[in-house]
Structure formats: C-alpha cells, structure tokens
Amino acid sequence: MILIVQRRVHDAIADAIRRQYALTDVPAFAVEVPPTRTLGDLAVTVAFQLARSLRKAPRAIAQELASSIGKIPGVTRIEATPNGYLNLYLDRPAFLRERVRSSVMSAPTESAAAEKTIVEHTAINPNKAAHIGHLRNAALGDTLARVLQFRGTPIEIQNYIDDLGVQVADIVVGFRELEHRDLEGVRQIADSTRFDYYCWDLYSRVTEWYEERRDHLEARAKTLHDLEHGGGETTAIAAFIVDRIVRAHLATMARLNVGYDLLTYEGDIVRLKFWTRAFEILKAQGAVYLQTEGKLAGCWVMKIDEGSDTAESIEPDRENAEESREKVIVRSNGVVTYIGKDLANQFWKLGLLGRDFNYRLFGVQANGRPLWSTTSEASDPGAPPFGRASRIYNVIDSRQMYLQALLSQALRTLGHPREAENSIHFSYEMVALSHATARELGYEGSEEAKKPFIEVSGRKGLGVKIDDLLDLLIDKASAEVAKRNPDFTEDERRRVASQIAVAAIRYFMLKFSRGKLIVFDIEEALSFEGETGPYLQYAVVRANNIFHKLQEREALSERDVIGALDRAPAEELEGDSALWDVVFEAARLDDVVEQVVRSLEFSALAKYAFGLAQMFNAFYHRYSILNEEDANRKRWRAAGVAYFRAQLTRALDLMGIEVPVRM
C-alpha cells in the first residue's frame, strides 16, 4: 500500500519547507502520482503554491527543496523538473519485497475512522420482487459498507423495512378485493408460487383497479389505517406478506453477496412508541405544531426552510406559497406519515431518542454472519448493541433529497447540528430502461416515446427483476464456462457462472458515477468483454494459474518465490519497467479507497480496478514467467504477480466480487 509512503514523503517535504524558508505555516499540499513512471513514482507541486508568497520561481524553489529534503526512507532519488515539479523515485525492490511479505496495511489514522457508522441501504417496499433500481441501491450501499470497513471504520448495516406503508397496503387490497383471499388463501399462494413475482403482477393489477374507479382508493385508506392501529386480519395478512417478501429480497441480495446486520421494521417503531417519543421531542422544541387553519387544518406540520430567507415579498399566488412551506408530519386523521416514522428512526440511530428496540435473531446469512431484526416482543439477551452511531449514511436515490434535507433540518432545529452534519444522504440517480430493453419486456413506448429513456415503475410492473437478470447472466456465463472448462461438474459450472454473473452486474452498477442516470440496456449489461466484472476476474484467474503451474511444474510456492527475493538482483524493476508499473499501481489501492470515501464515488474504485487489470493483462501478454530463463527476472516477475493478485482480489472484494478458481 502506498499511503504510508505518501505520508512519509509529505512530512519530510513539509519539514524541508519549514527549514529552508523559515515558514511556520506550510500550505496544504498533496503527494500525487505522475502520469507516467518515467516522470517518477510520486510528485509534489508545492513549489507552484509557494512561488507567490516566496516571490520566487517555482523552478528555483523546487531545486532548493530537492537538495534540502535529505534522505527519505524508501526514496532513492528526488528530482526537480525545469517547470517546478518535485519528482520522487522509490526504492523499487525494497518496496515490492516489503509489500509482498507483510501486506503493508496503513493503520486508520483519522480518529473519525474509529467512530461507529451506520449504513442504511436496500429498504425495498416489501410488497413485490426487487428490480434493477433496487439493485443500484444495494450495490452502492454494500460497497460503501465494505469500503468503510476496509479502512477500519466500525460498521453496522441496516435495512429499513416499511411494513406499514401504502405499497404493502396496496398488495393487501389486491389479495382481498381482487382475489378475495383471507390469510390462509394468501398463504396457499405463497407456498405454491414464486411469491415475490406473483405480488409484482398483482401490484400492477391493483394500480389499474384504482384507476378504474376513484372510490376504490377507499380500500387503500382503510387498510392503511388498520395497519397503523394493528390487530385484526389486515395486520395478519400484511405481516405474512411482508415476512415472505422480505425473505425473498434477502435471498435475492444474498445471491449478490449483499448482507445486513439489522432489519429495522417500521411497525416496531410504531409499536414501541418510538414515534410517540419523537413526537414529544419535536413538539417540545417547537419543531412541529398543530395547524389550525387552511387546507392543512388538523395536521401536525413542520416548517420547511427554503434556503433563501427573503423570498416573501412577491408571489401573487400567496395561499399556495404559504402552504408549500409546511410539511405534514401527522395527518388530520391521526395517522403519522412516513417521514414522521423515519424521523424517529434517525433519532434512534444517532442515540438521540432515549429508547431502544427489542431484538431477535432473524437468521444466519450465507457468510455465517447473523442477521438480527427489531421486534416488539421480548428481546434476545444475546443481541449485540445496535444504533448509537456517530455517523449515518442513508443510501437513497436523489428523488428523495427533499425529504432527507428535512431530516437534517429537524436535527438542527432540535439543537443537534453535529448530528445533522453527520447524517449523510448518499444520493444517486435512478436507473431507467432503454427503449430497446423496455420493448423486449413487452412495453410499447407510446407517450414516453419521445423521452430518452423509460422510467422503471413498480406500480406499472415495468422493470427488470434482479433475479431474472441474474438468471439470464448465469445462463450466458454458464455456456461460456462450459466451452472453456468441459471437465467441470454441473455444480462447479453453476458456481463459477454465478460468480461471473455477480461480477458482471455489480461492476456494471458501480462503473457509472452516482450522479449519472443509468439507462439500463440489457444487451450492454450482459457483456463479459471489455470494461466488465468478468474481465477483472479473468486477470486474477490468469495470475492464479501462473502459481498453479509453478507449483505443478517446479514445485514452487508463492512463499518460495518471495523467500528468494533477497539475493536476487532486481534489474527487472529498473527503468521503464512494465512490472513496476503493475506493482506500483497495485499498491495504490489504499489511496484510491481514501479518495472513494471522500467523494463517495465508487466509479473511481471500479475504474482503478479495471485499469490495474488492464495493466496486468498487457504485462502478462508481453512477459513470460514460467518460461523466463533468467532466474532473477523470473522471481521478481512472480513476486509482482503475487502482489498484483492479492491487491486486485482485495479491490474486487470491496465491490462484492469473488474470484473463481477457473473460468
């Protein structure tokens, strides 16, 4: 890893600046990586920054610093370029030797890294199968958790289950009003069909049914009300549906290597009176108040800060303007809105509510990790502590920015500016469908034909289900695997095909920056060539094969190779070395992770991993390891390959991608 070297270089140069120019305040400067290795391994542009205040040419400053820095461990040469860059050259053999032996990890330095952090993601309405929109959320959320964990942050992953929401109410309405089923009838369906798919279709039928006659919506209102108050057949049916669908979602996510620590049920927030408590707090601080007049009479509302504080004067349409500035938290019929319950949830996460859930073990996940759930029943005494985080990330698409902003605003109003600051809306753009893919799904673009894409809609049943996509990918991968590995058993083939499918889809979800709307095209997503997950896996598989063959043919293990490095002259790493390019790039993983956490931009991680794989593939093609006759070159190459595969495997793991034995 490279961060530790960068810090060392930074500190040494900062010292030199202080000494050379008698400066107490050295400006912040970064240790960068030059575009090519011939320009150096690391570079600093601080001479440009100092030029103005020192009234001196960057070139002169760079030269003075180059000679005054002195010896930096691990650095063999420091050069000032004519235009003012300071380029540094590393002791390459020592660098690789150290890394390949002790897997140099940089300890988390920031104190923030030790602060407990909650990542909430997925949060799919439990009333139908998960689709590609949910997939982007889960892929981002899961990767965020992995990346934070990588740098030493204690992480708790939560999946919020909105079991009392309109969407669940709708599906209950569907079973009752359209299919006239009771709890037992629903159970029969659940036991005899692909239930999440069944509900997917039923949900869109309910939507149509609502559109037939306006008064059909009364069934929804009544169901919602019953859910809120609990008890009775409605609650029983809803609870049953929710449980089955949640399990289906978890199974889908497990296929993608996505797991959780805790399922947070909205129902428990209500039953354990979290909302009552939150409501007290909000009322006490005047953050919400009872509106007595106008359209919102009888509602408890929250005032909305509209950024600008002087937007009063104009507005002919004054009534509307006034009303749009209040957000309903409790409806006039006494039912709290989604945002009210979410406020309570956020308060709890930050340890500000003064209450806790009860917990029960929900199950054990594929990787052996226990999954806990909130409950209103007795708590399992063996449950670990949850909540009380000092930082929370809510992974939610950008359409909910408005509501997320309200959450922060509420925290600030209640006198918790620091918590507001640490409540981060991890925002990303939605996934839509390309016209070609929508057509494949049987949708004739009519009104939407002019738009550049077609929006996924659970209500209309318009979208690509994650399980369908995975099945398609697995079938395709399976055929490819079979072609190349005729000796595989059925099980081996399925397993590897599944790993490849997951790589393809997770990489696809990560390669775009989060601010970019993904126009999902099935053809594009099914690709295994070029910038794709399988390409990355393939690079590692190739590296692994080298070591298999070394073992097979020469009885040499990775350990043997590394052990022999001490006495081996390292010409292979000198000068313009393709091997060094790979090694150095591989070492940058920790630097990239820092950048990713700063920017919350996982495309940087994806592109880094791809670039690294690309570099290795080029090297692999040009230089042989097994057939290299010069023993020293062979050793160093093998050592470089060992480091490469360790690092790319790590990078892939951060994206939830496994490396197949063969493919």
Place this chain on the structure above:
RNA sequence: GGGCCCAUAGCUCAGUUGGAUAGAGCGUCUGGCUACGAACCAGGAGGUCGCAGGUUCGAGUCCUGCUGGGCCCGCCA
C-alpha cells in the same frame, strides 16, 4: 416559480482536493492463438470537453450567466 443533477470521440462513460501529452469500453479498420487460457493483446481512424465571460503560473475540473435534457417540491413513500 424554487431546489438538485447531467452535458467530454459515432454510442456508453471515466477524468482524483485545479497540474505534466484529454482517456477507457463498445463499434469500426489492421494484425496476433501448437495455452503462464484470445472472457486477451498490439496498432489505426475518431475531440471546438454544450455556449459566453471570469478567477490564476496553470481550467474538462473552480465562479457567474446562458442553452438543452432529467428529477424533486402531496394529508404517497
């Protein structure tokens, strides 16, 4: 009307707290498999970084304005 996001090669997109010659994949054209596996590699063609100003040693990147497109602003979630 207000807020947020997007605009870079034919298409889809990267481009790090401003830094060295604007990159990748796909597509296209040319070449490379008796295997450390071609799910690969090498090479060619392809650019007014939406437009106009500004900031500075330096702008695809920061600021302002504009154009085009998308999303949000509900007693839905």
